Amino acid sequence: MVQKERARRGRPRAYDPDQALAQATAAFWDAGYSATSLDDLSAATGMNRPSLYGAFGDKRALYLKSIEGYRTMAQAAMQKSLRYEGSLREALGELYDRAISLYLSGEHGARGCLLTSTAATEAVMDPDIRRAARAALEEIDAAFEARIRYGRDHRDLPRSADPAMLGKLASAILHTLSIRARTGAPRALLEAIAGSGVELICGAVGPRRRKIAAR
Amino acid sequence: MVQKERARRGRPRAYDPDQALAQATAAFWDAGYSATSLDDLSAATGMNRPSLYGAFGDKRALYLKSIEGYRTMAQAAMQKSLRYEGSLREALGELYDRAISLYLSGEHGARGCLLTSTAATEAVMDPDIRRAARAALEEIDAAFEARIRYGRDHRDLPRSADPAMLGKLASAILHTLSIRARTGAPRALLEAIAGSGVELICGAVGPRRRKIAAR
């Protein structure tokens, strides 16, 4: 439990910072950074603009905090989904199931992934956002890689499998699920892609053991 | 060649419509739809705002025309890269090489794919953009599928391979390349991912022939 802080001196806040950040994140997630106005953020959080500014800084600082919060959430979700008890196949399947549900959620329609759908957009013109997005995506690569390496070391994959590269391909499945969700793909298609992705990764063989060679 | 039209009645245009559209597209591509102002578009094309409006309609109509132009360009590029002469492996490799070069190009840094990086962002709140983006992405799926089916029918892949699904996975590689390029991944990483993707797709086996099974 979070320690109950001793009562502070002045007028108490009318909002919960964590909840407000989550609501602001939802607004950015729907419309993207540039299309989300301070009025939108004010409406989403129930805070007026001066309070918003006092709590999180300007719009860009708030967005960077949203990315950071999303990174933390995603990392926790991956640790929870990528169970090390069962097979790699099961772990990946469960993670993709949860990701699909997340990507399809949203008040105004399927939102995909915050990083790939809104941060990547700003990444060209804003180096800070670019760095934050890249770091968060690489954390996801790394979580996949660790689980895949564990699977390889426990005979879910052949010795020749390359966990680093397969981890990046596992992320690629997330990326395509995000983009397709956001552009209106039905759930069944996303599930089929996730299933095929799992098969491809878990059926992966190293370059030496391939049977179907180039002609 | 395009037919030289008979001289029109009034004052001649000071711009080439196709070139102006390409320049406007480049502006949208860099910053995204919402972050690109009419002043940006005016500067990019050299046209002033009334001319821009007269030629392409409002900002949103211009963006939809940019998506349409990108769709056409992408389709032509795929037909050109996905050579049917050589092996599937070679065809995919060449296509990804060209895609990587495209995604890394851009005056302000790597831009990725216009559809996945800017249209997907707007897709949640704008049904027209969503439909346009989805249709364009599905065309890319279909182009991959056709080439993969041809490869399967010519023994580049086993009979059990599913061209429709492998086509979507081939697109997934493009999606991840786009996102990673835009968030600052180095060329070597993109090339490695593309190479591994080709191996995974071309080494694909059907569900019955898998060797490494779930334990």
Added chain:
DNA sequence: TGATTTTTGTACCGTATGGTAGGAAAATGG
């Protein structure tokens, strides 16, 4: 209770934005 601290909420500021009116400019047609 009164001084102090912190947050809230209204009202406002300068600028940027998307879009347009209206006349000058540059071509053709007769």
Added chain:
DNA sequence: CCATTTTCCTACCATACGGTACAAAAATCA
């Protein structure tokens, strides 16, 4: 040469935007 047609360009408009000044409100502290 002048009417007609089409485009260009300056100047402008109403609104939306990000951000802030300032006073009222609500708590603690002594």
